Amino acid sequence: MPTPSLLILPGDGIGPEVMTEVRKVIDWFGAKRGLSFEVFEDLVGGAAYDAHGTPLTDETMAKAQGVDAVLLGAVGGPAYDTLDFAVKPERGLLRLRKEMDLFANLRPAQCFDALADFSSLKRDVVAGLDIMIVRELTSGIYFGEPRGIIDDNEGGRVGVNTQRYTTDEIRRVARAAFELAKKRGNRVCSMEKANVMESGILWREEVQWVHDNEYPEVELSHMYADAGAMQLVRAPKQFDVIVTDNLFGDLLSDAAAMLTGSLGMLPSASLGAPMENGRPKALYEPVHGSAPDIAGQGKANPSACILSFAMALRYSFDRGDEATRLERAVETVLAQGVRTADLMQAEGGSPASTSDMGDAVIAALEASL
Numbered sequence: 159m160p161t162p163s164l165l166i167l168p169g170d171g172i173g174p175e176v177m178t179e180v181r182k183v184i185d186w187f188g189a190k191r192g193l194s195f196e197v198f199e200d201l202v203g204g205a206a207y208d209a210h211g212t213p214l215t216d217e218t219m220a221k222a223q224g225v226d227a228v229l230l231g232a233v234g235g236p237a238y239d240t241l242d243f244a245v246k247p248e249r250g251l252l253r254l255r256k257e258m259d260l261f262a263n264l265r266p267a268q269c270f271d272a273l274a275d276f277s278s279l280k281r282d283v284v285a286g287l288d289i290m291i292v293r294e295l296t297s298g299i300y301f302g303e304p305r306g307i308i309d310d311n312e313g314g315r316v317g318v319n320t321q322r323y324t325t326d327e328i329r330r331v332a333r334a335a336f337e338l339a340k341k342r343g344n345r346v347c348s349m350e351k352a353n354v355m356e357s358g359i360l361w362r363e364e365v366q367w368v369h370d371n372e373y374p375e376v377e378l379s380h381m382y383a384d385a386g387a388m389q390l391v392r393a394p395k396q397f398d399v400i401v402t403d404n405l406f407g408d409l410l411s412d413a414a415a416m417l418t419g420s421l422g423m424l425p426s427a428s429l430g431a432p433m434e435n436g437r438p439k440a441l442y443e444p445v446h447g448s449a450p451d452i453a454g455q456g457k458a459n460p461s462a463c464i465l466s467f468a469m470a471l472r473y474s475f476d477r478g479d480e481a482t483r484l485e486r487a488v489e490t491v492l493a494q495g496v497r498t499a500d501l502m503q504a505e506g507g508s509p510a511s512t513s514d515m516g517d518a519v520i521a522a523l524e525a526s527l
């Protein structure tokens with residue numbers, strides 16, 4: 159098999175800081191596990207805008223299409239907030255997702271035992287939590303037409319976005335959710351607002367169709383997304399796989415992050431259709447953003463980005479065994495009490511820096527041999 163290729167896009171804010179730690183991990187797997195990657199690095203987001211006047215050049219887009227997996231840090235920040243909408247950092251990320259057709263965004267939320275007391279919810283509610291949110295990522299209100307800010311012809315303005323889903327778009331993300339459920343707890347809960355939106359009615363009908371025709375053995379339930387948000391904080395362990403649309407998935411996965419203790423813990427995989435080698439097109443990134451409030455201070459928790467690389471090992475490189483090794487290493491580090499500031503109570507000791515945490519993960523990997 160040819161050496162697998164990885165495109166690293168550190169991006170903005172804490173993106174480059176957490177990616178430095180992932181680089182250590184990638185190098186370790188190369189040196190100690192014989193898992194070598196051909197690694198390319200490029201700019202995205204504000205960093206690409208500063209260098210090229212666009213958040214994603216065509217060259218970088220082409221590179222992303224040609225590698226086995228893309229690993230992204232984070233994009234955005236206050237310096238870019240006043241830019242034209244078309245060149246905002248976030249547009250670079252959205253273009254990657256859309257043009258690579260990464261329709262299934264897997265956002266697992268697992269509560270490591272060492273962090274169970276750290277969640278804003280009670281230990282009993284979150285201990286042992288292991289849910290998977292599957293967010294549709296290339297359609298819905300993020301991309302629907304018409305969109306824009308238009309004149310209302312009476313001197314005022316109207317902001318327009320359109321929620322739009324086709325049968326095929328719903329069916330393919332539903333299949334991704336059912337496939338995952340089969341390997342986990344065999345349960346899918348689909349969330350929409352079929353009580354107020356036609357797109358929600360279609361969503362519910364099509365998810366049910368995929369279930370009845372292709373996955374009758376998986377348990378399927380439906381929930382309105384607002385009730386789902388409530389249940390997610392009331393009793394999150396009732397869920398196994400949640401499948402939902404682009405916008406609801408964005409909100410629900412940020413909420414789920416706090417169940418695990420910190421946004422700095424949550425990884426994600428964005429998967430598309432299989433390529434010629436049978437592997438899905440894929441981009442891996444933490445759920446968190448560029449965290450401008452702590453950027454440049456060595457405070458960022460690199461776990462979400464490191465765990466995103468673990469997802470790459472599992473979903474792009476068929477190395478679930480090494481993914482588990484890496485996940486256990488992160489868990490060990492937390493159990494040892496090595497914590498970045500986001501994982502500490504106000505009164506508790508001095509926090510580990512971003513690189514302390516990365517080094518501790520490497521030490522735990524070493525100890526796993």
Ligand code: NAD
Pocket residue numbers: 172176231232233234235236248251421422423443444445446447448449450451452457458459460462500
């Ligand atoms: P954010 O995720 O950047 O930060 C929210 C809060 O969580 C902040 O207090 C931050 O310090 C903290 N946080 C986030 N990641 C952390 C980590 N790894 N370690 C410790 N603390 C962490 O969200 P925001 O403030 O709403 O957005 C900031 C910028 O990031 C915006 O420009 C936004 O568009 C962008 N953003 C990008 C992505 C992405 O690149 N995928 C995702 C979300 C937001």
Ligand code: IPM
Pocket residue numbers: 234248251252408445447
């Ligand atoms: C995320 C982010 C992005 C989104 C932004 C930065 C475009 O919030 O990945 O969750 O809204 O999808």
Ligand code: MN
Pocket residue numbers: 408409412445
């Ligand atoms: Mn988000």
